[in-house]
């Protein structure tokens with residue numbers, strides 16, 4: 001069957017095997033890659049042989065102090081439905097709840113709270129990992145090397161079977177939100193620094209604005225609301241069902257073009273930005289409200305380009321990349337900026353600095369231009385996020401991820417391989 005991830009690029013022919021707990025031992029003798037819900041954008045969970053983990057789902061155990069044990073194919077959506085009414089939230093969440101917990105740990109995902117709380121692996125008490133022959137438990141205390149490389153290891157150390165996670169206590173299912181409009185890049189980066197005490201922060205950036213509006217944006221801040229700060233009747237604790245739109249088929253690729261993108265960005269900036277309390281869903285997962293929004297890019301698909309540049313490159317560094325994108329006419333419908341905190345090393349993406357995520361149609365000229373941007377980013381000591389990648393060249397991997405040779409050494413002789421690991425020369 002043809003298989004692709006969220007960007008619908010690349011599409012490859014794959015033999016997809018659903019996970020079963022009674023292992024057919026001989027299937028595991030040849031190399032393969034595990035797959036969750038395919039929400040990595042590029043080719044991280046693609047290969048000729050793929051093990052789908054989505055049927056291996058469900059809660060194994062929960063204790064009132066906030067520790068949850070789940071099977072690795074459980075989606076964050078299922079987890080939230082279970083934990084929010086009990087007064088808990090995910091300690092770290094990506095911008096979609098339609099990922100599996102196994103996929104989230106394999107990418108060691110970060111969220112809007114990275115500057116304060118780090119990546120999801122900080123909250124994993126232990127994992128069970130299948131190495132193709134047997135299942136081994138691992139944690140920071142037990143098999144720490146295996147644990148550390150597995151978190152962020154993009155499925156290349158083994159198949160995560162189950163996860164024990166420490167949850168975050170909440171009193172309501174509301175977020176106290178504040179939105180700050182910043183007239184240019186300098187004000188936007190300053191707003192991040194002035195508001196670093198907020199638990200959640202992320203900015204929408206108008207990457208197309210020029211002149212004195214260059215780099216303008218809106219910084220969104222949030223805190224879990226406590227019971228006594230919200231009016232009676234709004235202090236319930238539940239994942240509310242929301243109306244959602246659906247894009248039923250691939251739209252023609254030309255719908256998202258520099259003109260429509262620029263109009264959208266202007267209109268978005270001029271929307272009002274009041275302080276308010278909002279539900280968990282619209283705060284954490286605004287894109288999930290449009291089902292299949294990836295089809296807006298047409299059947300040829302798109303790439304999400306997410307990179308981070310070190311903090312010491314400052315405003316000049318961010319400015320340089322945006323100017324370079326503008327010069328090449330690379331226009332993104334949506335651009336997200338986040339200031340990341342300290343990284344944890346190993347293969348996890350975050351390092352202390354500025355990360356930008358932009359979407360581009362997967363077209364030859366654009367892919368070629370992005371190689372030039374890769375060069376600029378790597379000269380600054382930055383790196384590209386593997387969970388979003390479909391196109392990076394291997395020379396930039398080794399520049400960006402300084403421990404990649406240790407990782408290669410660690411997984412030598414294992415049988416896990418993906419289109420991403422082959423393309424980047426990791427396996």
Ligand SMILES: Cc1cc2nc3c(=O)[nH]c(=O)nc-3n(C[C@H](O)[C@H](O)[C@H](O)COP(=O)(O)OP(=O)(O)OC[C@H]3O[C@@H](n4cnc5c(N)ncnc54)[C@H](O)[C@@H]3O)c2cc1C
Pocket residue numbers: 005006033034035036037038039040041044045053072073093094095096098099100101102103104105106107108109110111112153154155156158159160161287387388418
């Ligand atoms: C709209 C959107 C917003 C996003 N926002 C963020 C964000 O804010 N922060 C962030 O960090 N990421 C973000 N992502 C990326 C996403 O969180 C990651 O790509 C995540 O890994 C996807 O999980 P999945 O279950 O879909 O796994 P897949 O996409 O199927 O696989 C991803 C990787 O995990 C591995 N894997 C999957 N299951 C297992 C398993 N059981 N054992 C071992 N390896 C496994 C795969 O081999 C692959 O390498 C976003 C993605 C989308 C589509």
